[in-house]
Amino acid sequence: MIEFKNDFYADIRTEDRSRTVISYTDGILQEMKTSVECRAFLRVYDGRMWYYASVTDLAHLQKTLDGLYAAATPNAQILDDPVVRRFERNRDTALRFADCSVRDIPAGEKQALLLSYLPLLSEDSCVTTHKGLYLDRNSLFRFQSSLGADITYDYQTCGLSFTCSMTEGEKKFTGTWQKGVTRFDELKGLNDELRAAVAEEAYFMRNSVPVTPGKYPVVLSPEAAGVFAHESFGHKSESDFMLSDKSMRDEWQLGKTVGSSILSIVDCGSVPGCGYVPYDDEGTRARKNYLIKNGILAGRLHSAQTAVALDEALTGNARATDCTFEPIVRMTTTYIEGGDLDFDQLIAPIKNGYFIKTINHGSGMSIFTIAPSFAYEIVDGKLGRPVQISVLTGSVFETLGLIDGLTRDVHLLSFVTGGCGKMEQMNLPVGFGGPYVRVSSMNVQ
């Protein structure tokens, strides 16, 4: 039982994380382990400074907490501090995965599932080496604060990732296909999907042609659109970047037009998937937050500190990669809302453009960059040859204004490798997605 002291705000976040990794290269076992780690992150606030500690010795949390209290300065008015007043005091237990925890599935069953897919990777003779990876994670979180918050919730992802390196003559390609889900059973029966993915990689290697650099109309897949939304605008919605320079608040006033009138971007922590965060790491309940609604700047993402600084409501976006870091403002699941077209209608008006199907990575500040993996020509409204593109790039705001078509259906994606990086905190699981998105002009290189 933790004893919180008066005259300070404090909270303690613990995570009991189980993680399984099984990997094969060319059919030979490389790694098979299940790690269980328990860590805690403690915070004490005296109204002036925050004092943090990250520990693995959960038997002595009180001692660590008392050490932080000793470093801080007592403040009899701490409960009147605007940041402390803003914290929610939720008490809840939200266990979604108790009946399907990957902890309860024997490692041998996970290994057998992965092994069942490996023969599909070498059906085409151009594959010179291949890797198969099974990953899962189940976490049990508890958050307690000196204000009385006490939340327990769980989180789970599992998935498969397959990488094939292929060569034929001078042609080379390395492609990765992966599937991230929240329940182990959803990883069964993927043979046709995986076989098609490997066949497409081989087709791309054999037939792709270099792009002629220039400006073209581009159609982004839900994967590419989701990364575009995340990188181009999502990071700009993280309000902590507005704390250092007060003039930023004038530049980023809500109500300003920032994109095409058909564009709406949402961030929501309660969406199932790898960006599921029912309560953030300050104990704030998740909610649906519009960042852009119909092209208008509609909101931004907050921790308690940034919500107070900008006098806006909490959003549930104070997140830490794990219990070795303090929460900072991060996205959860970020997506573009759908429009009114189907895919054929979306590409029909394009005489000469490109369809970006999958991507390697993306980034964005005032300019954004998307590095595609699979891309195809669009010629006279039809998909054409596969093309090699290094990067798509452009001004964020100019491009947001050039979005002129959206399909109806929205696809949200989860991944089990990689994640979002922000400063020192890398690989935070986030979800993203959207409809197919048409942009009237992008710089293609």
Added chain:
Amino acid sequence: MEKEFLTETHRSVTLNVTGGKIDSFREKEETTGTVRVYENGCIGVAGCLGIPDENALTDKAREALALGIPYPCKLGGALEQEDLNEKEIIPVSELIPTMQSFLDRLGDACPRFAFSNKISLNYRKTEYRNSLGRHLTSSGSNVDIQLLAQNRGSGNLFDTSFVYKGADFDPDALLSQFKKEYNAFYTSADIAPGRYPVVMDISDLFGGTLQHFIAEMYASGASLLSGKLGKKVFSDRLSLKNDMNPATNPGVCFFDTEGCVAPDLRPTLIDRGTLVGLLTTKKSAEKLNLPNTGTAAASYDGVPTLGFNRFYAEPTAPTLSALVPGKAIYIVMTSGGDITPGGHFASPVQMAYLMENGRLVGRLPELNIGGDFSDFLGNDYIGAVRGDPSPDSMLCAVVMDVNM
């Protein structure tokens, strides 16, 4: 049965900076232990968080042999080597006042910038022992200043960065260097599209190519370097290494997780234009019949895999002005460039300066750089310089296509 035993301790104190003021103090300490056992060509691994019980871990590692993970390799033979760098850079109790004073002076010198992000003091100690008598110990510290600068009113997440990582803290030298960048930031410069010497951090230049140095990818034929091992196909001026030498990479461990110690503490990939090494573990080197460069890393409870510390290029000039006399483009931040399967590289550049005779002249508008990967290592490679403009910098110069 052969056995390896490792312990590693990390300690850090990190300050968060918002608007030039320190608003948080974070302490972390973590010790891990690892036992790896080898028998009949297989490996068994066990690890723990906290101070390890070697006997208990050894029992668990033995049990893990039953998984049958192949790892045919020989352990390194007897060698005793120790490199302990225990010098205190700044006492923890003085870190906040020392850094707040530095930030105040920086704010006075650069009033149009708003500074944020982290300053940390980091300490690491690693010990490796094996059953053949190899015993290696390494410790080291660094101060890591990672400041983001917002040009007030720009509306950007950040506009440039002031960074430094070293075993010493000399606020006067850092302020002088940051002030030069600040002055150049507010001076406009321009340049016509064309081919120019481009100067950039070695990791930004070569980071995207790292996968092509991986032994398995090389052997599969999918690497752009496949078939070039042992051949002199790059520039004479290019010697490219993995920097595990604390003298140039403060705080780094001088051996890899398998107890390999490279000559000069820098595993070599390219030596004066010849591809001489790839990124290998003992296992991949053995399997592919390649020389082991000693670039293995592992989580505390995992089978060794590949690791990489930081690129190091053998300097070819003493100063930037000697490396690129005349006009050059000095790149501070790229924006996620990439290479096509055919080897074409392209990248937008978020922040770059025009440089003349090694001196920053002014800030260039956003631009794009590009070229061919093999040319970067070959005809277009100009050379490298270390310690200019800051003591920790490692910059390379390459001729590239530059477009606005």
